[in-house]
Amino acid sequence: MAQADRLLEGEDPATMYRQDARHWIAVYRQMISFKEGLLKRMRAQADTLPPAGRRDVMENDVAVIELQLTRYEKRIEFWFNRQWELEGLSIDEEDRTIAYRDRSIHLTRREYQLFSKLADGSPAFTTATKLLAEAWHDTRLPEETVRTYIVRLRRKLAALGAPAQIANRPRRGYSLVFEEHASQDGFASAP
Numbered sequence: 001m002a003q004a005d006r007l008l009e010g011e012d013p014a015t016m017y018r019q020d021a022r023h024w025i026a027v028y029r030q031m032i033s034f035k036e037g038l039l040k041r042m043r044a045q046a047d048t049l050p051p052a053g054r055r056d057v058m059e060n061d062v063a064v065i066e067l068q069l070t071r072y073e074k075r076i077e078f079w080f081n082r083q084w085e086l087e088g089l090s091i092d093e094e095d096r097t098i099a100y101r102d103r104s105i106h107l108t109r110r111e112y113q114l115f116s117k118l119a120d121g122s123p124a125f126t127t128a129t130k131l132l133a134e135a136w137h138d139t140r141l142p143e144e145t146v147r148t149y150i151v152r153l154r155r156k157l158a159a160l161g162a163p164a165q166i167a168n169r170p171r172r173g174y175s176l177v178f179e180e181h182a183s184q185d186g187f188a189s190a191p
Contacts, residue, residue: 021083
C-alpha cells in the first residue's frame with residue numbers, strides 16, 4: 001500500500017526554488033492524467049468481466065490505483081501551495097486582498113469568490129457553468145457573467161504584477177496558472 005507522504009526521487013519539499021515547484025506540479029499533473037485515464041480504461045474493461053472477475057479487479061487493481069491517484073492529488077496540492085509561497089503571493093480572506101511583494105489589491109465579494117475557487121482548483125481547469133455553481137452558488141446567472149469577472153480579475157492581477165494569470169481552454173474552462181508555466185503550456189488568454 002502506498003504511503004500518503006512518500007516522495008518521488010529528487011522531490012525536496014524544502015526547496016527554495018520556484019522552478020522546482022513548477023517542475024513537480026508538471027510531474028504530478030502528468031501522473032494524475034495518466035492514472036485517471038488508466039482508471040477509466042480499467043473500469044470500462046471490468047464491465048466486460050464476469051461478476052467475480054469484475055469484483056476482484058475493482059477491489060484490488062482499481063483500489064490500488066485510486067490510492068495512488070489520491071496521493072498524487074495531495075502532492076500536487078502541496079506543490080501548488082509551495083509555489084504560492086515561493087512566488088511571494090498571499091491571499092487574505094478576511095480583507096479579500098491578494099498581495100505580491102509590496103503591493104496588494106482588493107477584490108469585491110464576487111471577485112474574491114471566483115478567484116478563491118480558481119486558486120483552490122488550480123492547476124485544473126473549471127468550466128464557467130461549474131464556477132457559477134461552486135463559486136457563486138447560482139446557476140441561473142449567464143456564463144457571460146463569469147467571463148466579465150475573469151476580465152476584471154485579469155486586469156487586477158496584471159496591475160498587481162503578480163506572476164499568475166487566469167488561462168482558459170475551450171470546453172475545459174478557466175485555471176489560475178503561473179505565467180512561466182502558462183506560456184510553456186500554450187494556454188489561451190482570451191476570456
